[in-house]
Amino acid sequence: MAVTPNEGERQRTDVAVAIAAGAGAWEATQELRGVPGVRVVTTPRHAAVLLVAGTIDDEDREPLQRVHDQLPHPRAVVAWRPAGAARDVPAQVVDEDLDAVIAQVHRSRSVVIAEPARGARDLLPDTEPNAWRGVGPFGQGGEGMMGGTPYGRPMTMTGDDRDGLALDQLDLVLGPFLDPLPGPVTLHVTLQGDVLQDAELTVRRARDEWFGEPADPDLRTARRLLRRTAHGLHVAGLDALASRAAALARTVTDDADRAPLARATAGLCRRVRRSGLLWTLRGVGTIDGGDAAQRWRHRIATLTAAIDGSVSGAAPSAEPSAVEAAVVGMTLTDAMATLASVDALQPDAVGVQT
């Protein structure tokens, strides 16, 4: 069978791709949402191919292996990273632009469909993460139905909630490779129902320079914002508009004709306004005096100005602590919408190399 799909076959057969990206590569991977024949899925369970992009931090190595093993068999893995970057999981490596990645994704999938035995094997043993060690004082089952850490995970205990009820408090780590999160960030939450009682946000620092970025600073900003817009629209359930934004991002190049770009951008922004997105985000996630709807407005305005070549200054990046303060007390869906409305997050100071 042909392992190099032609354009026609690409149009016919969608490949379901899950993305796990380092901070330098994450924005660029969002452009896959605009590629016909590729479907970026929201959970690894729906994926046929895992795309690992950029440099993965050491502390994210194990989460990456877990995501890798969450793909159903037969699975294929493609790594998109500059030559010489650190290896993380076994994969077909691509060190060119997105077109090469798309071709490799189709190729890798064709191979595992033709020969399932060549699919990527599990990296981690399929066992309990923590053994059961009986009842006692050393991190195991509590007394009766209460307390303790059965299988190494703390038993949920009740606490007062906002409705005057006492509900279980569930500790949960979201990320670093969770599709609705903007990039490789980790959100450690304490949930009651779907309300965040506590949140801790960890943001990774970009370690890669990425392929094919426009040299013009305005166009670079425009392309960045279109990628963020694509992701934000996806989180709001607007995948078709997300695809439009991502496809538009791919056309923002140094030699592109500005007039059609401006027209297409204006059309996209009009549809975003008509979707009711700004209305749904009114009063949600106020950070530094502005809510998520205002951040989206600012994003659209900056994007329009950047295409016109009249943008001034870089986007302010939000402090993780300010985001944490904003999302506590919110429902999980509002917290995700808040994170997706932020154009840039300040990475943690930990491990900064000067």
Place this chain on the structure above:
Amino acid sequence: MDAVTVGTGPAVVLIASVLAIGAYLVAVVDRVLFALVAGRPVLWSVVTGPAREAAAVARRQPVTTEAPDRILWVMAPAAYAGLAAMALSVVPLGPGLAVADVRTGIVVFGAAEALAIVAIFLHGWAPNSALPLVAGYRFVGVALSYELLSMFVLIAAALPAESLSIGAIVASQEPVWNVVRQPLGLPLFLIVTAGVTFTGPLAIVDSPDLAGGGAAEDSGVVRLAWVGARAAMLVAFSAAAAAVFLGGWLGPVLPPIVWMALKTAAVAVTVLASRHLLARVSPERFVHIAWTVLLPLAFADLAIAGVVSL
């Protein structure tokens, strides 16, 4: 009088084929709408696309999680699809063409709608995984808010017919369709349809903000069954909306069943279009709107219908 107009064998074939063909067409239309909104060309592959994708999904391993509720995981899509069949069974597709056009059709339909909540919740519960569980219970928190709308608008539609049979409701629209007589009914019922199929502004179950939510752990045939059941439910609710508000099979020139199919398709396309054009409303905000705005509108709809029927 109770009218059971189709025998058991033909009934099973009729319901299964309407739901299966309808569900496939839903997938095709969804692709067409996606392409239009995304600014891509609409290619012939939209017709074969769903079949190819279904084959690809079915070939993948149905993954299991740590300590899942296996029985419920399998039963949830089956129950959800079964409830779609139950809802469709009381909807006549043409004059005298119904599996069970019973006197209590609206009640049976409402029961299917209410039990769908259970199936959706259990589907989120079964994998023993945090995000599907959150999706499941936040849906239950919203469900009552749209369920109530449904009961009021359906009872309002039954008033002029003086019967809870959906066949009688269709026949009562001979002079004028309910969509004209009770203008609030259809828009409110579309919201109900979006809720029970968790689509469009009410896509709060298998949604990307929870990384797939209720379906986050589904793969292989388990996933295929759930996606298919959802599409089948949309078909059943679109058929009910067409019968109750758009005069069902009534219409000039074309055969009655063609009118019914066209109207059902129109409702389904409207709901699917909302999926691509309207952002998801947060569950909390929807509950607020439902109780302060939509429920009073549903009361008004019932009151207007009552006054007109006097």
